[in-house]
Amino acid sequence: MREYYDIQLNDLNNQIIEMGSLVEKSVAYSAMALVKSDIDRINKVSEYESAINRKEKDIESLCVNLIMHNQPVAKDLRFISAALKLVTDLERIGDHAEDIAEISKFVDSQNCHLDKTVFSEIADTAVNMVNLGVDAFIKRDLDLAQKVAEMDNTVDQLFIEIRQKLVSGLKSGEYDSAPALDLFLATKYFERIGDHAVNIAEWVVYSLTGKLENLDDYGIEE
Amino acid sequence: MDKFTIKDMNLYYGKFHALKGVNLNMPKNQITAFIGPSGCGKSTLLKSLNRMNDLVEGCKITGDIRLDGEDIYGNIDINILRKRVGMVFQKANPFPMSVYDNIAYGPRTHGIKSKAKLDEIVESSLKDAAIWDELKDRLKKSALGLSGGQQQRLCIARALAVKPEVLLMDEATSALDPISTGKIEELCLKLKNQYTIIMVTHNMQQALRIADNTAFFLLGKMIEYGNTDQIFSNPREKETEEYITGRFG
Numbered sequence: 278m279r280e281y282y283d284i285q286l287n288d289l290n291n292q293i294i295e296m297g298s299l300v301e302k303s304v305a306y307s308a309m310a311l312v313k314s315d316i317d318r319i320n321k322v323s324e325y326e327s328a329i330n331r332k333e334k335d336i337e338s339l340c341v342n343l344i345m346h347n348q349p350v351a352k353d354l355r356f357i358s359a360a361l362k363l364v365t366d367l368e369r370i371g372d373h374a375e376d377i378a379e380i381s382k383f384v385d386s387q388n389c390h391l392d393k394t395v396f397s398e399i400a401d402t403a404v405n406m407v408n409l410g411v412d413a414f415i416k417r418d419l420d421l422a423q424k425v426a427e428m429d430n431t432v433d434q435l436f437i438e439i440r441q442k443l444v445s446g447l448k449s450g451e452y453d454s455a456p457a458l459d460l461f462l463a464t465k466y467f468e469r470i471g472d473h474a475v476n477i478a479e480w481v482v483y484s485l486t487g488k489l490e491n492l493d494d495y496g497i498e499e
Numbered sequence: 500m501d502k503f504t505i506k507d508m509n510l511y512y513g514k515f516h517a518l519k520g521v522n523l524n525m526p527k528n529q530i531t532a533f534i535g536p537s538g539c540g541k542s543t544l545l546k547s548l549n550r551m552n553d554l555v556e557g558c559k560i561t562g563d564i565r566l567d568g569e570d571i572y573g574n575i576d577i578n579i580l581r582k583r584v585g586m587v588f589q590k591a592n593p594f595p596m597s598v599y600d601n602i603a604y605g606p607r608t609h610g611i612k613s614k615a616k617l618d619e620i621v622e623s624s625l626k627d628a629a630i631w632d633e634l635k636d637r638l639k640k641s642a643l644g645l646s647g648g649q650q651q652r653l654c655i656a657r658a659l660a661v662k663p664e665v666l667l668m669d670e671a672t673s674a675l676d677p678i679s680t681g682k683i684e685e686l687c688l689k690l691k692n693q694y695t696i697i698m699v700t701h702n703m704q705q706a707l708r709i710a711d712n713t714a715f716f717l718l719g720k721m722i723e724y725g726n727t728d729q730i731f732s733n734p735r736e737k738e739t740e741e742y743i744t745g746r747f748g
Contacts, residue, residue, distance in 0.1 A: 279746060282745070348704055349744070350703070350731040350743050351732065351733065351734055351739075351740050351743055351744050352740060352744065353744050354731075354732060355732065355733070487733030
């Protein structure tokens with residue numbers, strides 16, 4: 278029964294997997310671009326960004342068609358509405374990845390006197406959060422969703438530490454102001470990527486349980 | 500406040516166990532929808548609420564059904580029960596007489612003879628059923644000449660004419676076009692301020708649009724009952740989920 282409908286729902290799931298995979302790569306490459314000043318990766322992120330935007334439109338269109346033709350209810354409705362919200366978060370993550378890649382291009386050309394490996398941890402954590410968020414959606418896994426929410430605390434803490442480091446480096450004259458500000462912006466983008474990953478986790482929870490939870494303070498109420 | 504309360508209700512048609520251990524409370528001034536595949540017992544339950552099943556040979560009911568706390572299978576006058584609990588059927592069934600006489604039929608059988616009083620009842624019932632403007636100049640014409648949608652609203656007006664407290668609707672819009680269906684749905688939303696409405700529907704979108712509460716039945720059992728939004732967004736039972744998402748039934 279409803280075979281064609283199930284095929285379309287499956288297609289939606291596959292398209293989200295594809296978009297998630299593009300976003301995961303994009304964030305990972307932007308992190309490498311920033312930390313290792315890798316120009317090839319910078320260019321790749323830009324390509325991914327265009328593909329991510331196209332995928333977002335395709336998925337939105339598929340969701341609207343599914344709603345129009347099938348009037349979904351219950352778990353189908355939750356899945357489709359979660360997908361519609363989730364692609365916006367994925368697309369924003371793609372934007373931030375591109376922003377970070379752009380900054381790395383710029384910062385790399387300057388002598389910033391700053392050891393960029395300090396960004397490794399926040400970049401790695403944000404990348405992991407995106408990977409886990411997408412995994413949670415694909416595997417319908419509440420535990421993974423909760424893990425993403427917990428990791429956001431680490432990202433927030435690292436953001437504060439890097440900010441303090443940059444402020445004191447600027448005060449002491451150790452860092453040049455322009456690259457330090459750019460790197461602060463890149464740090465903020467990683468922090469925002471973490472927030473979007475938490476949003477994805479929240480849509481996973483909604484899709485599976487019907488509960489619209491705020492996972493910011495991590496912990497999913499049973 | 501609950502208008503109808505059903506406790507441990509079982510219904511048998513001869514040896515066939517048609518309704519099994521139903522427990523259900525239906526709130527006053529709300530719309531409650533019964534959904535489920537054909538043969539699940541939803542219409543049987545609806546008919547039990549004004550004892551229409553009394554007419555079915557071999558029908559036996561156990562358990563407790565109360566209207567405002569009063570046992571409707573106890574010492575209740577069945578004519579009074581059916582005055583309090585009106586019914587509209589799937590197929591519009593106007594009497595072969597004028598629009599006016601269709602509406603006045605019930606009040607007349609309950610002893611109202613005054614022309615002025617009957618005029619007032621006819622007008623207010625047709626107005627309540629949102630069909631007065633269409634029929635006010637055709638009151639003396641035969642009801643059989645009306646369209647299907649008009650006939651069904653006439654039947655609702657006829658049910659309202661005896662001032663019931665509850666309106667039972669058994670797939671009352673299933674034979675109607677979308678415009679007439681929309682009018683009757685709007686009417687239900689308007690009428691629930693004064694009446695309690697209990698409906699059987701195969702149209703799940705209709706239950707979603709207008710019912711406050713929905714009960715899902717399967718093979719004579721009530722599987723799940725709750726707020727309509729909850730049932731259709733996050734049902735508790737797997738059978739409900741499968742039925743409403745169209746994966747069985």
